[in-house]
Each structure stands twice: as C-alpha cells, then as structure tokens.
Amino acid sequence: xxxxxxxxxxxxxxxxxxxxxxxxxxxxxxxxxxxxxxxxxxxxxxxxxxxxxxxxxxxxxxxxxxxxxxxxxxxxxxxxxxxxxxxxxxxxxxxxxxxxxxxxxxxxxxxxxxxxxxxxxxxxxxxxxxxxxxxxxxxxxxxxxxxxxxxxxxxxxxxxxxxxxxxxxxxxxxxxxxxxxxxxxxxxxxxxxxxxxxxxxxxxxxxxxxxxxxxxxxxxxxxxxxxxxxxxxxxxxxxxxxxxxxxxxxxxxxxxxxxxxxxxxxxxxxxxxxxxxxxxxxxxxxxxxxxxxxxxxxxxxxxxxxxxxxxxxxxxxxxxxxxxxxxxxxxxxxxxxxxxxxxxxxxxxxxxxxxxxxxxxxxxxxxxxxxxxxxxxxxxxxxxxxxxxxxxxxxxxxxxxxxxxxxxxxxxxxxxxxxxxxxxxxxxxxxx
Amino acid sequence: xxxxxxxxxxxxxxxxxxxxxxxxxxxxxxxxxxxxxxxxxxxxxxxxxxxxxxxxxxxxxxxxxxxxxxxxxxxxxxxxxxxxxxxxxxxxxxxxxxxxxxxxxxxxxxxxxxxxxxxxxxxxxxxxxxxxxxxxxxxxxxxxxxxxxxxxxxxxxxxxxxxxxx
Ligand SMILES: Cc1cc2nc3c(=O)[nH]c(=O)nc-3n(C[C@H](O)[C@H](O)[C@H](O)COP(=O)(O)O)c2cc1C
Ligand code: SF4
Ligand code: FES
Numbered sequence: 001x002x003x004x005x006x007x008x009x010x011x012x013x014x015x016x017x018x019x020x021x022x023x024x025x026x027x028x029x030x031x032x033x034x035x036x037x038x039x040x041x042x043x044x045x046x047x048x049x050x051x052x053x054x055x056x057x058x059x060x061x062x063x064x065x066x067x068x069x070x071x072x073x074x075x076x077x078x079x080x081x082x083x084x085x086x087x088x089x090x091x092x093x094x095x096x097x098x099x100x101x102x103x104x105x106x107x108x109x110x111x112x113x114x115x116x117x118x119x120x121x122x123x124x125x126x127x128x129x130x131x132x133x134x135x136x137x138x139x140x141x142x143x144x145x146x147x148x149x150x151x152x153x154x155x156x157x158x159x160x161x162x163x164x165x166x167x168x169x170x171x172x173x174x175x176x177x178x179x180x181x182x183x184x185x186x187x188x189x190x191x192x193x194x195x196x197x198x199x200x201x202x203x204x205x206x207x208x209x210x211x212x213x214x215x216x217x218x219x220x221x222x223x224x225x226x227x228x229x230x231x232x233x234x235x236x237x238x239x240x241x242x243x244x245x246x247x248x249x250x251x252x253x254x255x256x257x258x259x260x261x262x263x264x265x266x267x268x269x270x271x272x273x274x275x276x277x278x279x280x281x282x283x284x285x286x287x288x289x290x291x292x293x294x295x296x297x298x299x300x301x302x303x304x305x306x307x308x309x310x311x312x313x314x315x316x317x318x319x320x321x322x323x324x325x326x327x328x329x330x331x332x333x334x335x336x337x338x339x340x341x342x343x344x345x346x347x348x349x350x351x352x353x354x355x356x357x358x359x360x361x362x363x364x365x366x367x368x369x370x371x372x373x374x375x376x377x378x379x380x381x382x383x384x385x386x387x388x389x390x391x392x393x394x395x396x397x398x399x400x401x402x403x404x405x406x407x408x409x410x411x412x413x414x415x416x417x418x419x420x421x422x423x424x425x426x427x428x429x430x431x432x
Numbered sequence: 433x434x435x436x437x438x439x440x441x442x443x444x445x446x447x448x449x450x451x452x453x454x455x456x457x458x459x460x461x462x463x464x465x466x467x468x469x470x471x472x473x474x475x476x477x478x479x480x481x482x483x484x485x486x487x488x489x490x491x492x493x494x495x496x497x498x499x500x501x502x503x504x505x506x507x508x509x510x511x512x513x514x515x516x517x518x519x520x521x522x523x524x525x526x527x528x529x530x531x532x533x534x535x536x537x538x539x540x541x542x543x544x545x546x547x548x549x550x551x552x553x554x555x556x557x558x559x560x561x562x563x564x565x566x567x568x569x570x571x572x573x574x575x576x577x578x579x580x581x582x583x584x585x586x587x588x589x590x591x592x593x594x595x596x597x598x
Contacts, residue, residue, distance in 0.1 A: 166509030182464035
C-alpha cells in the first residue's frame with residue numbers, strides 16, 4: 001500500500017516545516033478555510049467514514065456534527081496525545097516525525113467544529129515529542145498557519161500545547177479535560193457529553209492524534225478516495241503497533257482490515273525466536289480480550305474484531321509465544337489497572353486490587369479451587385458498573401485469559417510455584 | 433509580589449522563574465490550567481516541589497494549598513521530595529516484560545545496590561519501575577530523566593551508565 005500517514009517519516013528532516021511543505025503540507029488547510037464551510041468539512045469527514053483511532057472507533061464526522069453551530073461561548077478541540085495504552089506507540093511516531101501533519105489535522109478539525117482554540121494534550125513522559133511539537137508550533141505560527149485571519153480569511157485558530165504529568169487515566173477524554181483544567185484527572189459521568197459540556201464547561205471535541213492525522217488527506221484527496229482504502233465501514237489507512245515476541249516489532253501502516261496473521265507473519269516477520277510457537281495475541285492494546293493462536297485468522301478492523309469477541313482498540317498488537325506464562329501476563333496487566341484506577345468507583349478501585357491480589361497468589365501456585373471463578377465473578381461485577389471504561393478494560397482481559405487459558409490457570413492452583421518452568425525472556429520473577 | 437493564604441506570609445517566586453510563570457499564565461484561557469505547568473517548572477528548577485513551593489503556588493493562583501497538594505499526589509511525575517541526580521525508570525508493563533525488563537531491573541538493582549524506589553547513598557541514582565512508556569516496539573525501555581533508552585539489555589545499560597556524568 002502507498003504510505004499515507006507515514007509518507008514523510010523516512011525523510012530525516014520530516015519534523016521541519018520546510019520538509020512538510022515541500023511534500024505539499026498545509027495545502028489542505030488552505031483549501032479547507034478558503035474553499036469550504038465548516039459544515040462541508042464535517043460532511044466530507046462523515047462521507048469518508050473515518051472512525052476514531054483512540055480506541056472506541058466512533059465515527060469522527062458524526063462526533064463533530066454534535067458541536068453547536070453557534071453558541072454563546074467558545075468551543076474547544078482537544079487532540080488526545082496521551083498515548084498510554086500498553087502496547088501502543090503509534091501517536092508518538094507522528095508527533096516526533098511528522099508534527100506538522102498533526103498540527104494541520106488539528107487546525108482543520110478545529111475549523112470544522114468552529115473552535116477558535118485547540119489544545120494538544122501530550123503525555124508528560126514524551127519530553128522529546130513535546131519539544132518537537134513546540135518548535136513545530138512556532139514554525140507554523142511564524143507562517144501564520146496558526147493565529148488570526150488564516151490565509152486572509154475570517155478563520156482564526158490558536159493551538160495550546162499542554163504536557164501531562166504521569167497518569168494513564170488522563171487519556172480518558174473526560175479525565176483529560178479535568179486534568180487540563182488543573183485538577184486531578186477524574187473521569188466525569190456522562191451525560192452531559194463533551195460536545196455539550198466539556199472543557200471549562202464549554203462544548204468540546206476530543207480526538208486522537210492518528211484520527212486527526214487522517215483529516216488533511218481526506219480534505220485533499222476526497223472522501224471517495226479515502227473510502228477506497230480498507231473495508232466497508234472500516235475505512236482508511238491504519239497504524240498498527242507490533243510488540244512482544246515478534247521478529248520485527250514496530251509501527252506498520254496498512255489498510256484498515258489487514259488480516260492479523262499477515263500482520264504478524266508477513267510484515268512482522270513472525271516470532272522473534274525460531275523454534276517457538278505462537279500462544280496468544282492481544283490485538284488492540286492491553287484493554288481488549290486476548291486471542292489464542294487458533295483465533296488469529298481475523299481482519300484487523302473494528303467490526304471484524306468485534307465479531308471475533310474482541311476489539312481493535314488502539315491497534316496495539318502484543319504477540320506472545322509458547323514460553324509465556326499466561327497467569328503472569330495477566331497479573332502484569334492487572335497490576336497496571338490497579339495502579340491506574342483513579343479510585344472514584346468502588347467496583348473499579350476494589351475490583352482491580354482484588355484481581356491483582358488473587359492473580360498474584362495463583363501465579364505463586366498458592367491459589368485455591370475457587371480463585372478462578374472468583375476472578376470471573378469479580379470481572380462480571382466490575383464491567384458496566386463504573387463511571388468510565390477503565391473497569392471494563394481490566395475485566396475484559398481477565399475474563400478472556402481465564403476462560404481461554406483455563407487449563408494453564410488450573411495447573412497453577414496449589415502447585416506451590418509457577419509451573420510454566422520454561423526458560424526464556426518471560427520466565428523472570430515478577431518484581432514488586 | 434507578596435500574598436497571604438492560610439495565614440502564611442508568602443515569599444515571591446525566585447526572579448528567574450517569574451517571567452516564565454507569567455508566560456504560562458498568559459497561555460491559558462483560565463488560570464487553573466496553569467497549575468500543572470507551574471509545578472513542572474518548579475520541579476525542573478529545584479528537582480522537586482516542596483510543601484513550601486506548593487503553598488506559594490496556591491497563594492499565587494488563589495486556590496487552597498490542599499488542592500495543590502491533591503494534584504501533586506495524583507500525578508506520578510510530580511514529586512514532593514528530592515531524588516537522585518539520575519532517575520532510572522524501568523518500564524515493567526507487558527511488552528517490556530516479554531522482552532526482558534525483569535533481568536534488566538535485576539541487573540540495575542545489583543549494579544547500583546538499591547531496590548526500587550530507593551536512591552543510592554551518593555545521591556546519584558534513583559531506581560523506579562514505571563508503567564508503559566509508549567515505546568513498546570523498542571522494548572525494554574528505560575527512561576533516565578527526560579531521555580528514553582530503547583532496546584535495552586543488561587550489557588547495553590552498562591554503556592549508558594558509564595556515559596552518565598557525575
Ligand atoms: C482508560 C482510558 C484511557 C484512554 N487513553 C487514551 C489515550 O491515551 N489516547 C487516546 O487517544 N484515547 C484514549 N482513550 C479514549 C478517549 O477517551 C477518547 O475516546 C478518544 O481520545 C477519542 O478520540 P477518537 O474519537 O479520535 O478516537 C482512553 C479511554 C479510556 C477509557
Ligand atoms: S472506572 Fe475506575 S478509573 Fe474509571 S472513574 Fe471509576 S474508579 Fe476511576
Ligand atoms: S510496555 Fe514498556 S513501553 Fe510499553
């Protein structure tokens with residue numbers, strides 16, 4: 001496939017305005033503000049069938065259409081550059097290697113939803129990305145791509161760059177808004193939805209970095225072209241992140257809906273160690289149900305993965321070979337969620353802690369007959385009963401690991417220690 | 433500028449920070465949004481955000497000191513105490529774990545003679561484990577202060593440690 005989102009990144013000057021403009025950059029912004037009304041841009045993005053790349057796959061044009069056409073106060077766009085879902089590292093590539101693509105997408109989106117101010121909320125650990133974006137924003141400002149009277153029109157858009165300070169939950173859009181307001185990042189109850197009451201109580205749209213990076217191409221080449229890539233209702237180019245026991249880990253740009261087997265074995269070069277077999281694949285970042293080696297003949301798009309009982313999520317594909325202890329892997333994730341729960345909801349605060357505690361004892365071979373059903377019943381009670389989906393994000397992997405690898409979990413019970421005694425990188429003791 | 437909150441007479445911020453605080457305040461539509469950036473600025477300057485500095489910020493933004501303390505304790509990257517000159521943060525989440533973050537951590541513990549959460553006696557190193565750094569394709573990853581060190585191994589981290597100046 002022709003590279004679209006990653007077309008610039010092999011150029012070692014790709015982060016500069018000069019290189020970006022030499023490749024035709026900022027022409028889409030000019031076209032958007034000079035030749036189209038905001039509603040026309042929303043219409044184009046609707047027609048393109050672009051779906052959000054942040055995890056939930058919500059149709060982007062539809063989301064934008066919820067924003068008020070005229071209001072008493074300001075509206076805001078927020079670019080979610082908090083990228084913290086375990087297994088996900090695609091947004092960072094755009095931020096560091098093609099920051100102007102992100103800026104151009106952000107400006108067009110802000111124009112479409114009539115926001116005069118956009119924020120880019122970048123996770124605090126991305127210090128390098130923050131610096132690169134800050135320089136790129138200055139470059140764009142100097143050319144008057146950011147500011148008042150863009151291309152001599154009435155349109156004016158400012159972009160404010162904001163660094164997070166270490167917290168997974170701030171990637172959830174309402175927690176992100178609290179965080180941006182200078183508070184602890186606590187998810188908010190919906191409704192009201194962000195398009196009604198978001199940042200500072202004003203109508204707000206939150207979009208992922210990769211989502212916004214698609215927008216300039218839709219404006220430049222049209223919705224029909226965009227829809228020709230991928231599969232019905234799952235359109236466009238997609239960035240897939242490959243990590244774990246794969247020979248060539250990294251970010252791959254492929255059409256939406258690439259077969260998972262092809263992604264791992266053709267693009268990723270198969271497993272990293274020869275002589276090992278595939279055991280399991282997490283297809284969409286740590287929060288989605290795991291697939292067994294037998295289940296990988298599935299297309300990597302929102303609807304196909306939903307049909308297969310899992311999710312595309314952030315397209316963070318984590319590959320595990322047969323030396324991996326599935327109990328230990330789930331324990332690793334359970335600890336992550338227990339650490340990152342914001343603590344507002346009892347089922348999540350207590351549930352994530354219990355999952356981690358029970359899994360710890362199962363992993364140590366000290367689990368009892370009840371423990372596996374206990375894990376399942378705790379998961380059931382967590383899911384759907386909380387303010388934000390973090391509880392589900394802990395419950396879904398738990399249920400799938402325990403059900404699909406039940407044998408291995410049962411072998412741990414009462415074994416006195418972890419029975420998966422094979423050597424290899426996954427056999428290390430889990431440090432506290 | 434001097435101000436009073438909670439009955440405490442507040443000293444002004446060091447002059448070298450004043451301009452930058454003004455710039456941060458000027459950047460946002462609402463003052464509250466400047467809180468975390470100001471805390472980050474103070475940490476960059478002093479290495480951590482002391483209780484006293486938290487009170488100063490509270491006074492400046494006219495918000496309760498307890499609110500500032502709540503924010504400081506929520507975000508893992510903001511610290512209220514001093515740590516070592518080099519903060520070694522080993523990612524322990526799944527993709528890094530699959531690619532050997534545990535032997536790497538064990539190696540660092542041995543080599544530095546400290547456990548996680550501890551600082552070496554000479555004040556040079558602090559060792560931590562952190563959650564996914566968004567760099568799983570180049571696992572395992574160690575963040576040292578602001579830099580990511582990717583595709584690490586016990587051998588490679590040795591070379592990195594040697595390059596850290598006193
Ligand atoms: C716990 C949690 C963490 C999230 N983290 C991120 C994140 O790091 N980046 C992101 O873009 N979206 C994240 N999301 C999804 C956002 O809430 C939101 O749906 C997304 O940014 C919307 O953008 P999109 O429509 O372009 O996908 C997270 C959601 C949850 C529940
Ligand atoms: S589900 Fe968990 S993370 Fe989400 S609001 Fe409730 S306690 Fe916080
Ligand atoms: S798991 Fe270590 S960087 Fe993602």
